[in-house]
Amino acid sequence: MENNQPEESLILESIDRFLERDVKPHVREWEHDDIYPHEVVAQMKEMGLFGAIIPQEYGGLGLSASTYAKIVERISVVWMSLTGIFNSHLIMSAAVQRFGTGEQKQRFLPRFATGELQGGLALTEPDCGTDLQAIRTSATREGEEYTVNGTKTWISNGIHGNCLALLVKTNLSAEPRYKGMSLFIAEKGEGFSVSRKLEKLGYKGIDSAELVFENYKVPASNLIGGEEGLGLNHTLAGLELGRINVAARGVGVARASLNEALAYAQVRQTFGKPIAQHQAIQIKLADMATRVEAARLLVESAARAYDQGQRCDMEAGMAKLFASEAAISNSLEAMRIHGAYGYSKEFNVERYYRDAPLLAIGEGTNEMQRIIIAKQLVERNPI
């Protein structure tokens, strides 16, 4: 966190006011109708969220990952989708901030911070997500520009965004494969089109799109770091922040599920008393609350390591794994506690139940998190 940044508590209070006043009253309607919340996005830009972790010298708020995670948790308690609109945007920004040339930082970061350039990350392709080294989108250099051809899918902000960090192969036959991978900042233009909007179980409101690149020209000066072959490293480093964000979303959804279940259990009566007084329900509530607290502590620990500049793939992986599973478990338990009302579209619980499973998939599946954690355990504890 930079020294002259606004007090964390003031920022969190203003986020709470914004959520209470401008989001909560509309969220069920927007979510069920899958409406992109343009006005709220404009407000989030005004509040500086598109530049939350961009340094102040480039026009951002310069917040620490720890403060950022608290913001994400709060927003996710009300509507998780909103965090997706600026999260992958900030991973794109972090890639430029950490690995871009001085000229790239000057050119892009101020425009990212205001949200004038708004977007995310284009990594996944129809035939590969986890195995990113198998991507086939290619970029071939001709003079001072590259020509890009290929298809990306599941790209968050692909429709309403105007700029993406685009992972490509600049050498299709390189061995090992990652040496042929490069990351570009790609602004929308001729040859870069949206082929379709993808329909989803949950995580509505935010756009997920399939994108096609057909002889799309990107200037060589947009190659992050100015050197080919470093794209996978740049991407994986950015995903540490992404995983902290997904974990914070998990805490938010797990907490929202607990809040609603706790309130409902005190008003719903069976056999002459509130269901909160039945032991079977008490056990559920206790487990749900414990998961929320444990998940939050893991997020705080990963964010602290990130802020200290430490390698934190294991910490971010643990936080992401535990918090996303906590969100999945808590949303199901909240549904059980609500009985039939949990299955009703008139209550929020059914949304949490539809949103939570995404957290086990995005920013690296939970299977992959376990593999990362195990590899780091061995690497950090040699015998």
Ligand SMILES: Cc1cc2nc3c(=O)[nH]c(=O)nc-3n(C[C@H](O)[C@H](O)[C@H](O)COP(=O)(O)OP(=O)(O)OC[C@H]3O[C@@H](n4cnc5c(N)ncnc54)[C@H](O)[C@@H]3O)c2cc1C
């Ligand atoms: C709503 C949504 C938004 C998304 N947003 C973006 C975005 O903005 N940008 C972007 O680039 N992508 C995005 N994605 C894509 C997401 O990152 C991928 O779906 C994810 O990385 C998994 O890839 P996959 O779906 O191809 O699954 P696959 O890689 O095909 O995996 C299938 C299954 O096999 C498992 N598996 C794979 N390899 C191994 C292994 N070695 N060991 C054990 N198990 C393994 C996986 O864990 C999974 O269970 C989004 C996806 C969704 C659903």
